[in-house]
Amino acid sequence: MIWDQVEFQLSAKKRGVHLVTREVMEHLPAIAHIDIGLMHLFILHTSASLALNENADPTVRHDVEKHLDVLVPENAPYYKHTYEGPDDMPAHIKSILTGNQLTIPIRKGRLALGTWQGIYLCEHRDWAGSGRRLIATVQGKGQGNNS
């Protein structure tokens, strides 16, 4: 039984939806040693989120972002939490709707993603601050003697 846990920081991203599968995988060499398992990815923030969707056409990420802006507008008259800027409260709500964690199967040393699936980092704030911090927890039955 293998357990591995790593906390790491993504590079800073501007507001929008970003494909980060490759950037995340650089931090997860333990996956290669697992025959059957799970990878849990967790974002340590409340105004950015994780999702899993189409990995090929950037217009999908564009449209996801635009539609989230429509579903959760800035400056709604009933918002009380306004002192961190007009993008802040929508960021919290978008994070809840899209989610802050993913669990993905591991099979024979690789993430068992569908052909068109990739990991999205959804940055809901306007800032150009530092990158978001994630914790990845990898567990599973090892290959060969490790089982």
Added chain:
Amino acid sequence: MIWDQVEFQLSAKKRGVHLVTREVMEHLPAIAHIDIGLMHLFILHTSASLALNENADPTVRHDVEKHLDVLVPENAPYYKHTYEGPDDMPAHIKSILTGNQLTIPIRKGRLALGTWQGIYLCEHRDWAGSGRRLIATVQGKGQGNNS
């Protein structure tokens, strides 16, 4: 410690929200051997999704589908990803909002679902294509000598 992982295909479903608890469970005999554990269910697609909700009255599934259609309309003027049909981009967004994975507790050889909970397959595309592929990963402490 038991680990089991199976990839399987659901029967083809038309657009809408479908109760699939029984169909999923047919592929998961390993659950019966687990005393305490978790079942992770993952859909290998980006235009269909999984959810957990009311298992009794089909009108709940009808209303969920209708309201998702209102929340994520076809032909929004800002969609750029339009070349796969008007149902495609909304399908991606609905998948992100509802989610592509479930983790459900296992207790004494059974899924520990609430009385009214069932597994939903949300088919967001119009097609009458082939069934959706899922990966189920079952892990836990075995009953009796297996613990």
Added chain:
Amino acid sequence: MIWDQVEFQLSAKKRGVHLVTREVMEHLPAIAHIDIGLMHLFILHTSASLALNENADPTVRHDVEKHLDVLVPENAPYYKHTYEGPDDMPAHIKSILTGNQLTIPIRKGRLALGTWQGIYLCEHRDWAGSGRRLIATVQGKGQGNNS
């Protein structure tokens, strides 16, 4: 390898979004013995849900609730599932959008939450009934000799 599973009931909550991190943790002493692991939290209901978001300012919870009411209004003309009251069908849809489960990393005997993250119980029904039931499943590599 440690596995622990506990079913417990939260105190009754009125309609709204509630911070329950402390109340949940009272039921999870097993976490203290885990070096690397995961805590899975599951709600056994279809009209209340779990989320993870800002743990400091109550106005965030207020605004989340208000905006969910806008996203999923009562008495939509296409709802067919109406016989359990006007708050019932929106409660099911809100539960699907926000989710009924959380998985949170465990590190060195504690939940590895971000500084601003807390567990939300989202009560979508008007009732003043009994508290919601949850199942928490804790697993991981033990500290010291337990590993």
